[in-house]
Amino acid sequence: MSETPPQRVPQRDPGRRAFLIVRLGALGDIVHALPLAAALRATWPDARIDWLVDVKHRAILDHVGGLSAIVPVDTRRMAGETGVVPVVRRLRAARYDVAIDAQGLLKSAVLAYLAGAARVVGLARDHLRERLASWAYDDTAQPAGPHVVDHALALAQAAGAAAGPPRFALQAPASDVVAHVRDQLGLEPTAGATQPFALINPGAAWPNKRWPPDRFGAVARDLRTRHGWRSIVAWGPGEHDLAAAVVAASDGAAALAPATSLGDLLAMIGAAGLVVSGDTGPLHLAAALGTPIVGIYGPTDPARNGPWSPADVTLSRTDACACHHQRRCTAAVWCLGELGAGEVSAAVDRRLDSTKEHDR
Secondary structure, eight states: OOSOOOOOOOOSOTTSOEEEEEOOOOHHHHHHHHHHHHHHHHHOTTOEEEEEEEGGGGGGGGGBTTOSEEEEEOTTOSSSTTSHHHHHHHHHHHOOSEEEEOSOSHHHHHHHHHTTOSEEEEEOGGGOSSGGGGGGOSEEEOOSSSSHHHHHHHHHHHTTOOOOOOOOOBOOOOOTHHHHHHHHHTOOOBTTBOOOEEEEEOOOSSGGGOOOHHHHHHHHHHHHHHHOOEEEEOOOTTOHHHHHHHHHHTTTSEEEOOOOOHHHHHHHHHHOSEEEEESSHHHHHHHHHTOOEEEEESSSOHHHHSOOOTTSEEEEOGGGOSSTTOSSOOSSSOGGGGOOHHHHHHHHHHHHHHHHHHHO
């Protein structure tokens, strides 16, 4: 970049703070960073809180409260409205007090530094995905726990926010898709209450995280037999056939969701009584919305990025996995292949039983 290095600027108004959060993607990672924004807003109700996000992932932030501005950037381009050069100019003009790199990559650290804030905050070196990112930071945060939500809270405190439990300002919008799903499943209000349904999400960007569709179908059958619940099977781009295979294996216990926008997906998750999913975006959306979860984990660790409600249940094969954090399994034995449908159905029973106990 030919531009001169950014000048660190003093705070213009001591009574009003200005923060930039740099978390470019992806969906689940952005959701995990939401407590950072919420902690800043709780400490400084009148602060300016902007979020720099990759253009591919900005849609989720349209459903987040408490942000002053969403700044999309396309890091593959230098020019154009969302190109790096004009976006950096816009960031510098905002004169932030603190830029917070919530991603821990060299790319995100460079953008936080180029914003020209008076301070740049990031995670301690041992917690960075790319340790070279630490060169950009004036102050670092040491998380109190292993979960990425702990990372977000530590960054908030390093920026001066008060300590507190994680809060999520994610809002499920109103959508006709919920009524459509309920009609599709043949659900009617019973005795003044709304009959619940489960949402099954079989897809994931990594093939290594995708539990077999026939086993999801078996879980849907058990949900109907044991609890009287039917299931809707969600799907995203390139996942239609995978979701259809779950429905085919369910013996009529599940139905295929319609094509949905991100807002529709949020509405479905918010209306569901349970989400069964691998480690992927819809699971993290459910956790942020407070929907009960049964999570299926193989190459990733639920202690780091699983649901944070103690009532939720995760089934992990992380200790047996030989391909940690790899998109595709190259081992002789695939760890998730060893997880049977009966074990997941038993976890569903435990999660629904805990919900009943809570409601009594």
